[in-house]
Amino acid sequence: MPIDNDPPAQLTLALDTAPATSFDTFHCDDGLNSGRLLASRSIESFARGELDEKQLYLWGEAGSGKSHLLTAACRSVTEAGLRVAYVPGELANQPSALEGLEACSLVCIDDLQRLDHGSEADLFHCINRCRAADTRLLFAADRAVERLGLMLPDLATRLNWGPVFHIEPLAGVEILDALRREFEQRSLLASDEVLSWIVRRFPRDMRAMKELVDQLDQASLSEQRRLTVPFVRQVVDTAGTEGV
Numbered sequence: 001m002p003i004d005n006d007p008p009a010q011l012t013l014a015l016d017t018a019p020a021t022s023f024d025t026f027h028c029d030d031g032l033n034s035g036r037l038l039a040s041r042s043i044e045s046f047a048r049g050e051l052d053e054k055q056l057y058l059w060g061e062a063g064s065g066k067s068h069l070l071t072a073a074c075r076s077v078t079e080a081g082l083r084v085a086y087v088p089g090e091l092a093n094q095p096s097a098l099e100g101l102e103a104c105s106l107v108c109i110d111d112l113q114r115l116d117h118g119s120e121a122d123l124f125h126c127i128n129r130c131r132a133a134d135t136r137l138l139f140a141a142d143r144a145v146e147r148l149g150l151m152l153p154d155l156a157t158r159l160n161w162g163p164v165f166h167i168e169p170l171a172g173v174e175i176l177d178a179l180r181r182e183f184e185q186r187s188l189l190a191s192d193e194v195l196s197w198i199v200r201r202f203p204r205d206m207r208a209m210k211e212l213v214d215q216l217d218q219a220s221l222s223e224q225r226r227l228t229v230p231f232v233r234q235v236v237d238t239a240g241t242e243g244v
Helices: 034-047 066-079 117-132 153-159 173-185 192-201 206-223 229-239
Strands: 055-059 084-088 106-110 136-141 164-166
Touching: 034 055, 034 066, 034 136, 034 164, 055 066, 066 084, 066 106, 066 136, 106 117, 117 136, 117 153, 173 192, 173 206, 192 229, 206 229
Parallel strands: 055 136, 055 164, 084 106, 106 136
Antiparallel strands: none
16 A cells, blocks of 8 residues: 555555565466466566556465565566555555555555455445556455455446456465475475475465465574474474464
8 A cells, every 4th residue: 555645756665575576486387377377477567567458357265376466566566666556455445545546557456355345436436547547457356256246236347347367276296396496595495305294284375385484494594403394393383383
């Protein structure tokens, strides 16, 4: 979300700008899950203004990477010196939260399934203002538009005005490869035994996986120990994160 109401050339966001929110670190495999790759490349082109579309809609289950793609788009646009707004779904329910967003170059609204019925008209008018101002719109939810249960039919129509991408979660060997790359990005060596142990005991949710890898990174550095199954189990038990 914007941090002030003034119209500076560039608007700084309270977003994580670590590598985890870049397009380069969005996990996908062209051979196994080309849909994720297509979505990532399309959203990257959209953020750069290279896609001849005014809006995109992403949907997929929790942990599939939708928020990653939205924040990566925000990062790309802010690095170009342009204004962006990132609005979580629950914040969109606050009075006046969607006002003035048409002044931005990109507006991202995440977790649309959390939008209250009473805020549907506000979003409807926000979309109209943004499209009139040529502001790009990027939406994300955990379900397709038709399953949001919207009371305002015209809002559902507007949310479907642009391309829709279903972001499939990582599966099978993909999740192992993605987890291995998360460790490598932090200069940590994790054996296949460690990776398999984690995958067997944790939901296949990359957001949760990344949080675990961060915990293991800190613990390994603090205790100067390499990653083994007993050590990982110790960290998990201490943090109480298993199965989160």
